[in-house]
Amino acid sequence: MAQTVLVTGGAGYIGAHACKVLKAAGFTPVTFDNLNTGWEEAVKYGPFFKGDLMNRADVDAAFAQYRPVAVLHFAALSLVGESMKDPGKYWRVNVMGALNLIEGAIAAGCLNFVFSSTCATYGDQDGVLLDETSVQMPINSYGASKRAIEDMLNNFAESHGLNRVIFRYFNVAGCDPEGEIGEQHVPETHLIPLMLEAVAGKRPALTVFGTDYPTRDGTCVRDYVHVMDLVDAHVLGLQWLLEGKGNRVFNLGTGTGFTVHEVIDASRTVTNREVPITLGDRRAGDAVALVSGSARAIEELGWQPKRSNLRDMIGDAWVWAQQPGFSK
Ligand code: UDP
CATH class of the missing domain: 3.40.50.720 (NAD(P)-binding Rossmann-like Domain)
Structure with missing residues (x-):
């Protein structure tokens, strides 16, 4: 049973x-x-x-x-x-x-x-x-x-x-590649769904939170x-x-970090569309860079990440972003 x-x-x-x-x-x-x-x-x-x-x-x-x-x-x-x-x-x-x-x-x-x-x-x-x-x-x-x-x-x-x-x-x-369920928050605050809503014309633009961080292009690394x-x-x-x-x-996590600009660049490749952005101030509480050492999960649990690359994460989320989503 x-x-x-x-x-x-x-x-x-x-x-x-x-x-x-x-x-x-x-x-x-x-x-x-x-x-x-x-x-x-x-x-x-x-x-x-x-x-x-x-x-x-x-x-x-x-x-x-x-x-x-x-x-x-x-x-x-x-x-x-x-x-x-x-x-x-x-x-x-x-x-x-x-x-x-x-x-x-x-x-x-x-x-x-x-x-x-x-x-x-x-x-x-x-x-x-x-x-x-x-x-x-x-x-x-x-x-x-x-x-x-x-x-x-x-x-x-x-x-x-x-x-x-x-x-x-x-x-x-990302989300279920079979499209049965996806990411839907009210309000939405996360980078990838907000970015794709902007790409889909559901919001005017994505605001990039902070461009003066000590990173390779000034935006936070995640x-x-x-x-x-x-x-x-x-x-x-x-x-x-x-x-x-x-x-x-x-x-x-995967051990590899991407800046906000790098995520935006990947989105252009996946969706073949521009991301409308505005450059904004830092958001309170944001760390500069958060990157995982994930060897333990791989070695001890036998975890094998398969879709944790920007192309699949943005691609799966993009399919979902074009669906009507859940209703209350
Ligand atoms: N971010 C951004 N614009 C947004 C939402 C997020 O520039 O509208 C940035 C945020 O500052 C962070 C990264 O994207 O560096 C990921 O933020 P998210 O809220 O998705 O996740 P968090 O890292 O806060 O858990």
């Missing part, structure tokens, strides 16, 4: 893609989502439980109904800019939500936990390659809230035998990873836990 896993945020961008590959790998992914930022239409690969992590009773009810063997925790607020303006919201929703989920999981005897963390926990470290042993010094409340959850997981691993795999994502991009590769790693992380291999942290 298929093993059931609880996927918080399964109606969101990364969570929905995870459900697709979890189902393909033989699991039953139960989406737990409050539909605050997610899309019910994106829940296609398993049951849907509408609930809120801030409400412990919802969490307990989901565990009681589905008895999952593991939790994959994607649900979170994730906008760096917003987190700088409203830190309380990030500490409350991300940290309290995770605490309810962790305590609910332990109370239900579900001790396998896969957590979506972020390279934003590393902060701004002068362009060095960031690996899992790098010190964590977040420069925004989003990163700080994720680091706090990592700490919490470590404490519960000690006290209650919780087994956790932590993935620190770099910049996730390490982009295809969402399909990223969620493949989660299936491997889940199997790692179910095989009893224990606690581990893995970066998910």
